[in-house]
Amino acid sequence: YESFNDYVSTEILDGDNKYDAGEHGLQEAEKGVIFSSFPPVLHLHLMRFQYDPITDCSVKFNDRFEFYEKISLGQYLKSSKELTNADYTLHAVLVHSGDNHGGHYVVFINPSGDGKVFY
Known part of the structure; x- marks a missing residue:
C-alpha cells in the first residue's frame, strides 16, 4: 500500500511554493487526492x-x-x-x-x- 499512501499524501504549499489564487494572490494551501x-x-x-x-x-x-x-x-x-x-x-x-x-x-x-x- 506504500504507493497508494504516497499518491494520496497531502502536499503543503507554502514559502516559495504557495498556491497562486489569482486575484487573491499567493496563498498557503494543501494539495492532495481524495x-x-x-x-x-x-x-x-x-x-x-x-x-x-x-x-x-x-x-x-x-x-x-x-x-x-x-x-x-x-x-x-x-x-x-x-x-x-x-x-x-x-x-x-x-x-x-x-x-x-x-x-x-x-x-x-x-x-x-x-x-x-x-x-
Whole structure:
C-alpha cells in the first residue's frame, strides 16, 4: 500500500511554493487526492520513469515492485458508504522491458483470480 499512501499524501504549499489564487494572490494551501469512489475494474499505471535534470534525460526505475493478489482500498475513500466497491483481485500485470525510447511489453494474466498465471 506504500504507493497508494504516497499518491494520496497531502502536499503543503507554502514559502516559495504557495498556491497562486489569482486575484487573491499567493496563498498557503494543501494539495492532495481524495477518492469518492472506485470503478468496477481498476487499472493502475506505475510511473517508472523520472526526469533527471543533471543528465537531461528520463531515467527508468528497475527496482523490484511487489503487489498483492487482493487489495482493499476502502481506507482511501472519502466516505465509508462505498467500501463494498473498494476490494479488488489482481487479474493481470503488464510489464515493460526497455527504456523510454522503446521496448517490449509482456503480460502476466490470472483470469480466474486463483493464482495460476498465464504468459
